[in-house]
Amino acid sequence: MDISRATRSVQKEDVWQAADALLLEGKRPTIERVRQKIGRGSPNTVSPMLEGWFATLGPRLGGVGGQTQSGAVDLSIGSGLPAALVQAMQQVWEQVQAQAAQAADAELEPVRQDLQAQQQALDDAQQALEQERNHLAQQRATTEQALAVAHAQIKMQGARLSDLEQAGRQKDQLAATQQQRLQSLEQELFANRKARDEADLAHAEQLRELQHSAQQQQHRVLQDLDRARQETKQAMAAQRAEQETHAKLDAQWQQERQGLQAQSELQAGQLQHAQAEVQQLLHRLQTAEATHTQALALQSHQHENALAQLRLEMAQSAVAQNAGRGGNATPTADAVAANGRRPMRSSAPTARPVRMLPGSRRRGKI
Structure with missing residues (x-):
């Protein structure tokens, strides 16, 4: 349907005019160039029209010319056309022949491929047939071998069957022997069961006698056990009483011990308190003695200073009196010198013996 529409839309005259125009432009007319020149048309429509144009190209150019050795038409002989045009047309002709050869090869290529495919299929079929023949031959050989093996197995099974029959007869004989x-x-x-029943009866009688003896012995053991329990209870009661006595004594001893410990701790506290008081008294006594010694030293120093001041005043008064009298100055000076030569009492106070308290001598022994 598409081809018919293209045929109605593109005419042969349009294709030929486009090819002539391309040829005059010095270009080789091709399907694509013709379609571009026309502006429409499909390759399937343009191709046969262009081939028709190439077929009528020679007669249209005058039909005059010869052929070369290669079969190409020589348009330069008696055509009266320009050499350049003749050469261009010669090239176009050669190209057309090459395209025709290519088109023929293209048309023959599917046929050639089809023939090659058929040949390949034939070769494959022949190879498959050969493989099938070989497979059948192998199957035949395998079947014959299996048949031979089956015949051998049948013989072996027959021999085995005869052996089994003989073994069956032997088993029957053995079964008869086993039955006897x-x-x-x-x-x-049966004899053993009878003897066992008699032995069971004797054993039951012995068992009854043993059970009776065991019951009597158990009764005696229970009586002994009751006596032992009573004795154990009495011993445990005595032990509990003794334990209670020991517990009371232990509690009393603990109380006495705690009282002694408390008394000892109290006495130790009193002793520590007395020692602390003695230490305080000693410290106070030492402080008082030091203060008293300092006061005595200060008082003695003040007394010596006052005495020296008095002597100095007396000497000055005597000097003044002697100076007023005139001749009695020497004895006064001698007296002053004598007074000056008197030894002065030492300002250092005499250390008094420290009185010890009655408890201070035994401080190191406490």
């Missing part, structure tokens, strides 16, 4: 032995064992078992 079973009967003898049943008789022996």
Whole structure:
């Protein structure tokens, strides 16, 4: 449907005119160039029209010319056309022939590929047939081998069947022997059961006697156990009483011990308090003695100063009196000198012996 529409829209004259115009422009007319020149048309529509144009190109140019050795038309012989145009047309002709050859090759290529595919399929079929033939031959050989093995197995099964029949007969004989032995064992078992029943009766009688003896012995043991329990209770009661006595004595001893410890702690506290008071008294006594010694030293120093001042005043008064009298100055000076030579009492106070308190001598022994 698309091709018919393109045929109605693009005419042969349009294609030929476009090809002539391209040829006059010095270009080789191709399908794409013709379509571009026309501005429409499909390649399938333009291609046969362009081939028709190439087919009528020779007669349209005058139909005069020869052919070269290669089969190409020589338009330069008797055509009367310019050499350049003839050469261009010759090139176009050669290109057209090449395109025709390519088109023919393109058309023959599917046929060639189809033939090659058929040949390949034929080769594949022949190869598959050969493989099938080989497979059948292998299957035949395998089947014949399996058949031979089956015949051998049948022979072996026959021999085994005869062996099994013989073994069955032997088993029947063995079963008869076992049956006879079973009967003898049943008789022996019956005799053993009878002997066991008699032994069970004797054992039951002995067991009853042993149980009676055990009950009597158990009764005696229970009586002994009751007596032992009573004795144990009495011993435990005596032990509890003794433990209570020990507990009371222990509690009394603990109380006395605690009282002694409290008394000892009280006496130790009193002793420490007395020692602290003695230390305080000693400290006060030492402080008082030091204060008294300092006061005595100060008083003695003041007394010596006052005495020296008095002597100095007396000497000055005597000097003044002697100076007023005139001749009695020497004895007064001698007296002053004598007074000056008197030894002065030492200002250092005499250390008094420290009185010790009655308890201070034993301070180191406390």
